[in-house]
Amino acid sequence: MRRRQFIGLVGGVAALPVLPPLAVRAQQAGRQYRIAYLALLAGEDSTFAKPLLQRLEELGYRESKNMIWDYRSADGRAERLPQLAAELVRAGPDVLITGFGTLAPKAAIAATHSIPIVFTSVGDPVGAGLVASLSQPGGNVTGMSGQASDIAAKKLQFLEDLIPGKKPVAVLGNSDTPYTALALQQIKTAATAMGLPFAVLDARTVDQIPAAIDAAIRSGAASMLVLEDPVLLSAIRQTTDLAAKARLPAIYGPREYAQAGGLISYGTDQSQLSRRAAEYVDRILKGASPATLPVEQPTKFELVINLRAAKALGLEIPPNLLSLADELIE
The missing domain is CATH 3.40.50.2300 (Response regulator)
Structure with a gap:
């Protein structure tokens, strides 16, 4: 744990400070x-x-x-x-x-x-x-x-562009996170409109990630969409390594996934x-x-494609995806 300024504990539980109005x-x-x-x-x-x-x-x-x-x-x-x-x-x-x-x-x-x-x-x-x-x-x-309301639909479309034919998608998330329910609603709406079958996999702890990815393979999923969640984000390298080992093309959120060897990341800047x-x-x-002060929603998103990961999976990235990419990792 990094501390730029350390304030020591003074025994017991102190009362909350009384502060002047904002x-x-x-x-x-x-x-x-x-x-x-x-x-x-x-x-x-x-x-x-x-x-x-x-x-x-x-x-x-x-x-x-x-x-x-x-x-x-x-x-x-x-x-x-x-x-x-x-x-x-x-x-x-x-x-x-x-x-x-x-x-x-x-x-x-x-x-x-x-x-x-x-x-x-x-x-x-x-x-x-x-x-x-x-x-x-x-x-x-x-x-x-x-998050934005259309981000799930875009991720599914990227997977369909990459692996056409309405192939099944595994969606990996954490049911303990409030955002997961909202994201799954968006995914269901988008997948239904696209005629794309999907299955939901739950990983509420880091230890459950390997079993969830194994379940994705057993279910016949051709690709995987990983939702954003603190638990999953604490295991970026583990998740991308497991997906690569299983030869399961996956799309993630933050760019750190693609930088860690994941195939594609698309998410908020x-x-x-x-x-x-x-x-x-x-x-x-x-x-x-x-x-x-209104809660602000994102206006800028980043698409990062790891070409090394694509090569290892034997995938050719379609020209339309290459043209949309903000960054290509070679």
């Missing part, structure tokens, strides 16, 4: 701001937090000058999030940022109802109970949604979401209320 904490010249970041996954400091920090610096916030950056990671161990959230809150940050998924913002909300919280990537923030609505979040929470989250932090420090 407007009173509006940005003031010459003061130093404490900005906290709570991450579930290991490595979020480079994938999620780095572009956010870069944007904060562009907006005038610099460590050791007018900003204290307090970063905590649970390193994939969700049970540690409540303790880390409590530590961050006791330090009295001006804003608390949370990383990928719903577990970190839920831990933050449980720790404070007064400190503004900005989440950087949540698939279904309304369904997860984080906000009242996308347009009017309410409470002390707002942020960035990492996370750096853009992180930069927008930084702009929300800036607006809050200048007096805006999270309750009235």
